[in-house]
Amino acid sequence: MLLWATLLVLASASGQFATTPKPVISLHPPWTPVFQGDTVSLTCNGFRSSSPKKTQWYNGQSPLTETRNTLDVYQSGKYSCRVGTSLLSDPVHLDFTKATLILQTPLSVFEGDSVNLRCLARAGTELENMEIYKNGELLALLGENNDFNIRRASLENSGVAEVQKATEFVTEGQELLLICSVDRNPKNMNFYWYKKRGYLSSGAKYKIASVKNSDAGEYYCRAGSFTSKPVTIKVRVPISQPVLTARTRQTQIVEGQQIILNCEVDRSSPEILYQFLHEDTVLWETKTSSILASFSLTAKHSGNYYCIANSGFGPKRSKVLKLSVIVPVSQPILTFHPAEARTVEGSVLTLHCEDPRGSLPILYQFYREKLLLPRSSTRSDTGASYRFSLTEAHSGNYYCTADNGFGSKRSNTVSLSVTVPVSQPILTFYPAEAQTIEGSVLTLHCEAHRGSLPILYQFYLETSLLDRSTVHSGVGTSYRFSLTEAHSGNYYCTADNGFGSKRSNTMSLSVIVPVSLPLIIFKVPRVPAVVGDMIELQCEAQRGSPPIVYHFFHEDVMLGSRQSPSGGGASFKFLLTEEHSGNYLCEASNVGKTQRSKTVVLNVKVPVSRPAFTLRASGSQAVVGNVMQLHCEALRGSPPILYRFYHEDVMLGNSSASFGGGTSFNFTLTVEHSGNYSCEADNDLEVQRSETVTLKVTVPVSRPVLTLRVSKAQAMVGDVVELHCEALRGSPPILYRFYHENVVLRNDSTFSAKGVSFNLSLTAQHSGNYSCEADNGLGAQKSELVTLFITGPTENRSAVATGVTGALLSILGLAAGALLFYFWFSRKAGERSASDFSRNPSDLNPQETTYQNVPGWIELQPVYINVNPRERDVVYSEVRRNKGENKYAAASRPKILTNEGSPVIYSQVKVACTPASRVQQSATSDPHR
Structure with a gap:
C-alpha cells in the first residue's frame, strides 16, 4: 500500500508577478482539499476595464459553458479561467475526497503570511482528539479548535516530500519501483535518486526490474531544495524445504x-x-x-x-x-459398578481395573483375599472388567494387577460388604384418627421390618421433608409435632440403608381448624347508609375448616344464618329501614366451636319527611304586638336537620336541630306580617317543604271618634243630626254602638274602614252627652263624650247666635293656645302611630287656609267631633264650616284638625265628661242660649 504525504510549498514573494499579467483564481471557502458533497465557489479575478468582458472556464483542457466570473465546483479537477483575450490563469487543483479526515491548507502561501492549517472531520464522524504532524513528527494536539496556526510562514515551514513505495521488503527476483513526489509540484522540477549518499539516477521514478540481495539498503530522493526521508529496502532469499x-x-x-x-x-x-x-x-x-x-x-x-x-x-x-513413546504401567485403579462399597445380595457387581498411563497391550488380573478369581485374566486396550452375581460369601477385600512387560503393578484394596436391602416401611399415626383438631399432638412412626442397619428414615408431607433420622439399632423411628392447619395432606415415609430407598403407603390426614374470631363488615351502596338502601352484612372467619355456619345478629336478635360449605365467608342482605340502626355482630361455628365477632354500629340515615308547620300566637289570636312563634318539625329524618322559615318565599331565618323535635322562630307581629308562611327541612339527604299556612294579623280597634253633624249653627228641636262613629285603626268586622247618656241608641256592624253613621231627629230630650263604642272582638273601645245642646223655637235663635258670638269672642285667645298645644301633641302622637292618620278621609277643603267672619250664623253647618281620642283629660270640640260641599257629604268625612287654616267658627276646651264637669258646662253655657 503506497504511503502518501503532503508537502507545503512556500514560494518567495519576489518575482511573483514577473510574468505577463493574467487572471488569478480565488476560492471560497479558501481551502483544499474538500469533502465530496461540498461546494467550492471559484472567482476569476480579471483586469479593470471600462466594458465587461466574458469569462471562459476550463477543467483541464476542456472548456466549460459557464461565462460568469464565478463558478461553483462539485467535483475534483484542475480548473483555470480566461477573461476576454487575456492569458490563461494558473490552474487550481481541487480534490473532493471520500476520506473521513482531511488536512486543509490555503491555496497558496507567501513568506511572512499568517497561515492556518485546519484538520477537519466529515459530518457525523465522532473523534476523541485530533493530532497534526509535520514530516512524520507530531506538531500539536488539537482540541475543540481544529486549526493550527503558523504566525509567520517561512521556508522552514515547507513540508518534505515522502517516497511513495509498495513495501520495505522485496523478494529476490521481484520488480521494485520507487516514486518521488512533491505536493503542488512546480513545473520543470528535477528529481535525483541516491543510495547511501551515492547518486543513482534522475527522474521522479527509480525502477529495479529484478531485485537481488545486493540491492538491499537505504534510498532517498531530492527535488529542488527538498530531500526526502530515507527508505530502507530489505531483500529476502527463499529457503528450501527443511x-x-x-x-x-x-x-x-x-x-x-x-x-x-x-x-x-x-x-x-x-x-x-x-x-x-x-x-x-x-x-x-x-x-x-x-x-x-x-x-x-x-x-x-x-x-x-x-x-x-x-x-x-x-x-x-x-x-x-x-x-511412539512406550510408557510402563502405573498403579492400576480398581472400581466397583455399582460404585457403593456395600452391595445388595443378588445384585450383579462389576469389577473394573484400568491403568490410565501404560502403553498397550496390558495384562489385567483380579483377586479377592489374595486369591485369583477364576477366568479373571484379560489383555485389554481399555482396562478390564470382571462381572458376577453377589452372594453373602462375596464380602471381603478385592484388588487387581496390570502388566505391559515393563513390571507388574497392583491396585489399592477395596472392601466389599454385601447387605440386605430394607423392606417397604410401614407408616402409622398415634392417635390413629384420620381427623384431628389443630393444636393436638400427632406422632408418626415409620418402621422397615427387614434391612441391614443403619437405616435412614425420612418423613414427608406431600413432597416436603418433615424430619429425618438414622437408626443404628432398634426398630423404626418416630416424629412428633403439634398440628396446625398446614399439616393437612398426604403423609408417607421412606427407609434407606444405602441400597435403594423404599417408600411406605400414603396416609391422609385432615386437620380440623376451629374457626377464628370472625370479622363483620357492612357493604352499602353509599355512605352514610340511607333508608331504602340494600345493605349486605359480610361475616368471615380468616381461619377455620369448612363447613362453617354463620349467624347474623342485630341487637342480639338473630337475623338469619348462612353456611359456607367450602370455606370463606357468608353474606346476608336486607333493605334498610329506620329500625335497622344499632349494633350488629356475627357468629362463626364449626366442629362444636363458636366464635363471636366484635360489635359494629350501623347508623341508618332517614331522609326528612315533609315537615309540619304551625303558627302559635302569644294570645288567642294573631294580634299586632303579640309574639308569633313559627314552629317547623319533620316527624321523620336523621338529625341534624336544618330548618328554614319563609314568608312569601323570603327566608326569615334558619335553625339547626341536632336531636330532633323541630325548631321555632319568634317575632313580634305587625300588620305587614300578614301573608303566606312555610318552612323547609334539610338533613343533607333530602330537602322537604311544608304546606303553606296563611296568617292574617288582626289589629285591635283604636279609640273611636264620634262626630255629630247638624245642618245649622245651633241644634234645635226638629233638626236632624248625623251621628258618625269611626275607629281609625282596627281589623274588620267592627261592631259600632251609639250611646246617649250611656243608653244604647243603635248597633251597626261594618267591614268597611270608614266607620258607620245614622240620623236622629232631635227632640228636647236629645240634649245631653253622646258617645260611641267600637269592638272587633279584641276589646271594645269607647269614644270621648260629645255634648249636644238643643234650643227651643226659632224666635230665640238670634239671642242664641248673639250668645254664641259673645262666647266665641271671649274664648278666641284660649282657642289659639289650645290649637298650638294640639298641633304639638298631634305631631308627637303621629310619630308613635302614623297609621292612625293615614286612614282618615279628607273632609276639609285644603284651599281654605285663613279664618273668615261668618255673615250669617244660620248658614253655618256645625260639626261636633272629639278630636283628641287618645287623651282622656281634655276634649277639643270645634265647629267648622264645610264650604262648597253637601252638608251630609261633608259630615261623612271626619278628620282630626291640623293647622292648615280650616275656618274655625268657635272652639271650646272641655274637660273630660264627668258628672261634675257636665254641670259646670251647663252652667257656663246657659247665658249664651
Missing part, C-alpha cells in the same frame, strides 16, 4: 529417555525463523541458521512431529516424523 530428524540411543523409545530433534534447510537468508510442532502445537521457536531441540520423553510426547522454517518469504514445512 528436514526433521530424531536422535536416540535405544531401539525402543521409552518414557524418560533423552531425544534430540534437528531441523535444517539447504539454502536461505542468514536469519531464519524455526518452529517445532507436535500435533500442530508449537513447542519451540527461534531465529537462527539451524536448530537442535533436546528433551526428555514422556507419554504425551507420542505423536506426529514436524518443523517450519521461514526467512520472510513464506513458511516451508518438513515431512512428518512419528514418535
Whole structure:
C-alpha cells in the first residue's frame, strides 16, 4: 500500500508577478482539499476595464459553458479561467475526497503570511482528539479548535516530500519501483535518486526490474531544495524445504529417555525463523541458521512431529516424523459398578481395573483375599472388567494387577460388604384418627421390618421433608409435632440403608381448624347508609375448616344464618329501614366451636319527611304586638336537620336541630306580617317543604271618634243630626254602638274602614252627652263624650247666635293656645302611630287656609267631633264650616284638625265628661242660649 504525504510549498514573494499579467483564481471557502458533497465557489479575478468582458472556464483542457466570473465546483479537477483575450490563469487543483479526515491548507502561501492549517472531520464522524504532524513528527494536539496556526510562514515551514513505495521488503527476483513526489509540484522540477549518499539516477521514478540481495539498503530522493526521508529496502532469499530428524540411543523409545530433534534447510537468508510442532502445537521457536531441540520423553510426547522454517518469504514445512513413546504401567485403579462399597445380595457387581498411563497391550488380573478369581485374566486396550452375581460369601477385600512387560503393578484394596436391602416401611399415626383438631399432638412412626442397619428414615408431607433420622439399632423411628392447619395432606415415609430407598403407603390426614374470631363488615351502596338502601352484612372467619355456619345478629336478635360449605365467608342482605340502626355482630361455628365477632354500629340515615308547620300566637289570636312563634318539625329524618322559615318565599331565618323535635322562630307581629308562611327541612339527604299556612294579623280597634253633624249653627228641636262613629285603626268586622247618656241608641256592624253613621231627629230630650263604642272582638273601645245642646223655637235663635258670638269672642285667645298645644301633641302622637292618620278621609277643603267672619250664623253647618281620642283629660270640640260641599257629604268625612287654616267658627276646651264637669258646662253655657 503506497504511503502518501503532503508537502507545503512556500514560494518567495519576489518575482511573483514577473510574468505577463493574467487572471488569478480565488476560492471560497479558501481551502483544499474538500469533502465530496461540498461546494467550492471559484472567482476569476480579471483586469479593470471600462466594458465587461466574458469569462471562459476550463477543467483541464476542456472548456466549460459557464461565462460568469464565478463558478461553483462539485467535483475534483484542475480548473483555470480566461477573461476576454487575456492569458490563461494558473490552474487550481481541487480534490473532493471520500476520506473521513482531511488536512486543509490555503491555496497558496507567501513568506511572512499568517497561515492556518485546519484538520477537519466529515459530518457525523465522532473523534476523541485530533493530532497534526509535520514530516512524520507530531506538531500539536488539537482540541475543540481544529486549526493550527503558523504566525509567520517561512521556508522552514515547507513540508518534505515522502517516497511513495509498495513495501520495505522485496523478494529476490521481484520488480521494485520507487516514486518521488512533491505536493503542488512546480513545473520543470528535477528529481535525483541516491543510495547511501551515492547518486543513482534522475527522474521522479527509480525502477529495479529484478531485485537481488545486493540491492538491499537505504534510498532517498531530492527535488529542488527538498530531500526526502530515507527508505530502507530489505531483500529476502527463499529457503528450501527443511528436514526433521530424531536422535536416540535405544531401539525402543521409552518414557524418560533423552531425544534430540534437528531441523535444517539447504539454502536461505542468514536469519531464519524455526518452529517445532507436535500435533500442530508449537513447542519451540527461534531465529537462527539451524536448530537442535533436546528433551526428555514422556507419554504425551507420542505423536506426529514436524518443523517450519521461514526467512520472510513464506513458511516451508518438513515431512512428518512419528514418535511412539512406550510408557510402563502405573498403579492400576480398581472400581466397583455399582460404585457403593456395600452391595445388595443378588445384585450383579462389576469389577473394573484400568491403568490410565501404560502403553498397550496390558495384562489385567483380579483377586479377592489374595486369591485369583477364576477366568479373571484379560489383555485389554481399555482396562478390564470382571462381572458376577453377589452372594453373602462375596464380602471381603478385592484388588487387581496390570502388566505391559515393563513390571507388574497392583491396585489399592477395596472392601466389599454385601447387605440386605430394607423392606417397604410401614407408616402409622398415634392417635390413629384420620381427623384431628389443630393444636393436638400427632406422632408418626415409620418402621422397615427387614434391612441391614443403619437405616435412614425420612418423613414427608406431600413432597416436603418433615424430619429425618438414622437408626443404628432398634426398630423404626418416630416424629412428633403439634398440628396446625398446614399439616393437612398426604403423609408417607421412606427407609434407606444405602441400597435403594423404599417408600411406605400414603396416609391422609385432615386437620380440623376451629374457626377464628370472625370479622363483620357492612357493604352499602353509599355512605352514610340511607333508608331504602340494600345493605349486605359480610361475616368471615380468616381461619377455620369448612363447613362453617354463620349467624347474623342485630341487637342480639338473630337475623338469619348462612353456611359456607367450602370455606370463606357468608353474606346476608336486607333493605334498610329506620329500625335497622344499632349494633350488629356475627357468629362463626364449626366442629362444636363458636366464635363471636366484635360489635359494629350501623347508623341508618332517614331522609326528612315533609315537615309540619304551625303558627302559635302569644294570645288567642294573631294580634299586632303579640309574639308569633313559627314552629317547623319533620316527624321523620336523621338529625341534624336544618330548618328554614319563609314568608312569601323570603327566608326569615334558619335553625339547626341536632336531636330532633323541630325548631321555632319568634317575632313580634305587625300588620305587614300578614301573608303566606312555610318552612323547609334539610338533613343533607333530602330537602322537604311544608304546606303553606296563611296568617292574617288582626289589629285591635283604636279609640273611636264620634262626630255629630247638624245642618245649622245651633241644634234645635226638629233638626236632624248625623251621628258618625269611626275607629281609625282596627281589623274588620267592627261592631259600632251609639250611646246617649250611656243608653244604647243603635248597633251597626261594618267591614268597611270608614266607620258607620245614622240620623236622629232631635227632640228636647236629645240634649245631653253622646258617645260611641267600637269592638272587633279584641276589646271594645269607647269614644270621648260629645255634648249636644238643643234650643227651643226659632224666635230665640238670634239671642242664641248673639250668645254664641259673645262666647266665641271671649274664648278666641284660649282657642289659639289650645290649637298650638294640639298641633304639638298631634305631631308627637303621629310619630308613635302614623297609621292612625293615614286612614282618615279628607273632609276639609285644603284651599281654605285663613279664618273668615261668618255673615250669617244660620248658614253655618256645625260639626261636633272629639278630636283628641287618645287623651282622656281634655276634649277639643270645634265647629267648622264645610264650604262648597253637601252638608251630609261633608259630615261623612271626619278628620282630626291640623293647622292648615280650616275656618274655625268657635272652639271650646272641655274637660273630660264627668258628672261634675257636665254641670259646670251647663252652667257656663246657659247665658249664651
